[in-house]
Amino acid sequence: MFKRLIHRAALKAERVADQLFSRTGKGRVIDPYIGYATPDQIILRGRVLSKLRHSSAVEGQTRLTNLRQMLGMFLTDEVRDVTVRCGDAEALTDEEGYFTLLLPRDARTGRHSEQVYIEEGQVPTLCPFLVPAVDARFMVISDIDDTMLETGAYSLMRNLFTSFTGNSLTRLVFPDAVDLMNALSEGGRNPIYYVSSSPWNLHDFLADIFENTRLVRGPMFLRDLGLSDTKFITDGHGSHKGASIDHILRANPDLPTILLGDTGQHDARIYRDVIERHNDRIIAVGLRTPGAGIDAQDKRDLDAIAATGVAHFAGPDFTELAKNLAEEHPDLFPCSSNENRD
Structure with missing residues (x-):
């Protein structure tokens, strides 16, 4: 009961934050993560956001700038129920914008990437993945x-x-x-x-x-x-x-x-x-x-x-x-x- 009350309060606070920081859910951009392989599949992973908030650091920037950039990484505006595609495979983003695309395993090994897109005609995003070498020992x-x-x-x-x-x-x-x-x-x-x-x-x-x-x-x-x-x-x-x-x-x-x-x-x-x-x-x-x-x-x-x-x-x-x-x-x-x- 107490946990449910906290949960509801946190959801309301998050919705207020969405309004304060203009997190509207508009815009579509893929934030890719490194995928991996199973014996049968190649698994591509990522998240759909309204915009990317990642900022590259420069030499000598202040702790205040560091703090501002770090906080910005947590103010993500994720987009749910978006279909992402790679070839014939497609997946729907969840409530937090995450997706997992399952591709058939082929003969490739090592580090590769696949083009993933949201809409036809959109510039695709390269989603990297790793497949272990056939001679991997551990x-x-x-x-x-x-x-x-x-x-x-x-x-x-x-x-x-x-x-x-x-x-x-x-x-x-x-x-x-x-x-x-x-x-x-x-x-x-x-x-x-x-x-x-x-x-x-x-x-x-x-x-x-x-x-x-x-x-x-x-x-x-x-x-x-x-x-x-x-x-x-x-x-x-x-x-x-x-x-x-x-x-x-x-x-x-x-x-x-x-x-x-x-x-x-x-x-x-x-x-x-x-x-x-x-x-x-x-x-x-x-x-x-x-x-x-x-x-x-x-x-x-x-x-x-x-x-x-x-x-x-x-x-x-x-x-x-x-x-x-x-x-x-x-x-x-x-x-x-x-x-x-x-």
């Missing part, structure tokens, strides 16, 4: 905040300050994370997926950070924090991350998997549960230990992971992780070679 599913990107998510105030006063040029990625992902990707041979509790509003922002820091890019599975008539926000951090990992594992049924995360938001517990559900799929877990490091709960969860026999690592950086993986699984990780592949 895949990586990684968290972003405090695993790849220095955020301070373990502290709410620090997280908010870092997130809203920085920009895509000032935000820092751990140097060891860049080196590790380059080694594990092997120039694109092994696919990388990212799962985060960050909202979809930050997709382009995160993509810019990845591009600026040369961190290996891959399909992201973020959270919808929007309101609708039928839902009030979305699942919590753990349930969202666990469900997303399950989905990625089903999409890649033949690939052994490395899970990367951090102890700041108790990823050890989430990964312990994933191993219980998919005990034949997870070959290694790597956890960064930001902030105060490992607490009693993390220690219990790491002990539970150890009891399963899955190789695991927890430490302040990932410098030695590639070496440890090579020692545990020499058949899968000749990580000494970082040569790029076509």
